[in-house]
Amino acid sequence: MSGHHISSAKFLWGIGITLFLLTFLTVAVTWINIPEPWNVVVAIGIAVGKASIVAAFFMNLYWDTKFNLMLFIMSLVFFLLMIGITLLDTLYRTDPIPSF
Amino acid sequence: MSQPTALKEKLDHLQHHFIDSDQQFDAAKMGMWVFLVTEILFFGGLFVAYIVYRSWYPELYLLASTELDTFWGAVNTFVLIGSSLTVAMAIRSAQLDQIKGLIINLYITIGLACVFMVIKYFEYAHKFEKGILPGSYYSYEGIAHEKANIFFSIYYMMTGLHGVHVLIGIGLMIWLVVKAKRKVLHSGYYTPVEITGLYWHLVDVIWIFLFPLLYLID
Numbered sequence: 001m002s003g004h005h006i007s008s009a010k011f012l013w014g015i016g017i018t019l020f021l022l023t024f025l026t027v028a029v030t031w032i033n034i035p036e037p038w039n040v041v042v043a044i045g046i047a048v049g050k051a052s053i054v055a056a057f058f059m060n061l062y063w064d065t066k067f068n069l070m071l072f073i074m075s076l077v078f079f080l081l082m083i084g085i086t087l088l089d090t091l092y093r094t095d096p097i098p099s100f
Numbered sequence: 101m102s103q104p105t106a107l108k109e110k111l112d113h114l115q116h117h118f119i120d121s122d123q124q125f126d127a128a129k130m131g132m133w134v135f136l137v138t139e140i141l142f143f144g145g146l147f148v149a150y151i152v153y154r155s156w157y158p159e160l161y162l163l164a165s166t167e168l169d170t171f172w173g174a175v176n177t178f179v180l181i182g183s184s185l186t187v188a189m190a191i192r193s194a195q196l197d198q199i200k201g202l203i204i205n206l207y208i209t210i211g212l213a214c215v216f217m218v219i220k221y222f223e224y225a226h227k228f229e230k231g232i233l234p235g236s237y238y239s240y241e242g243i244a245h246e247k248a249n250i251f252f253s254i255y256y257m258m259t260g261l262h263g264v265h266v267l268i269g270i271g272l273m274i275w276l277v278v279k280a281k282r283k284v285l286h287s288g289y290y291t292p293v294e295i296t297g298l299y300w301h302l303v304d305v306i307w308i309f310l311f312p313l314l315y316l317i318d
Binding site: 004006007013015016023030039047050055058065067068071074075076082086087091 | 152192302313
């Protein structure tokens with residue numbers, strides 16, 4: 001419940017270094033040419049991992065009220081809805097591509 | 101005598117409609133999260149555009165992405181993550197009443213944000229020279245795809261909107277430095293640092309997705 005969690009400097013540096021390593025990893029996996037579509041899955045997977053670490057430990061959602069976490073998750077749910085419903089249209093058009 | 105005065109000073113920030121500092125802090129933070137939700141959906145629209153056009157022209161994205169320099173994209177990712185770290189350290193300094201540390205961390209953050217924008221400027225300038233401009237201003241011949249301008253319209257919209265957020269973030273950090281120097285901020289009232297930090301981390305999170313989606317697909 002407490003919104004005043006104080007992280008130790010060591011912990012924050014640990015999170016920062018983890019994010020640096022994951023950034024290096026996301027570049028490094030492009031050197032080994034993973035076949036389609038797994039290269040996209042791996043790249044997005046690492047990005048989701050990094051974003052979760054930032055949200056949990058830099059944005060303090062891990063220690064914060066559950067309400068803020070709910071707000072964040074709901075935004076992602078509606079974002080996925082926006083993607084899903086749009087793709088239901090654009091992927092299945094008989095004349096799929098507009099002129100622009 | 102001195103204690104009531106000290107107590108009053110420490111509560112200068114408290115608005116009359118809140119019960120106490122904690123309630124005011126939690127309300128401000130929740131308000132910021134609601135704003136971040138709108139930000140996620142704001143950028144979300146652009147991500148949807150990216151996804152729809154990538155599903156229509158997968159080969160275009162692979163071709164056009166070779167024009168983006170992975171090295172500088174990676175450097176900018178490191179720079180932004182570093183700035184997120186210094187913002188987290190700035191919040192920690194404020195929580196511990198280390199105002200000097202707070203100001204130093206804010207200065208480093210501003211510096212890193214400026215490095216990000218300078219790199220972005222050179223990336224943009226390099227493309228403008230080649231005639232890689234958004235939409236109908238596109239005049240580059242180097243990509244064998246008739247819809248090449250679409251990729252770069254999306255690129256400029258996404259990185260441009262993100263860049264505007266970085267610039268606004270720099271402005272907010274300067275505002276925080278001014279507040280810290282006026283000794284407004286202390287362990288009992290660091291709300292502006294906390295919510296600016298949330299904003300800055302979100303800008304970082306968006307770049308974490310932009311980097312692999314735009315630079316790393318070739």
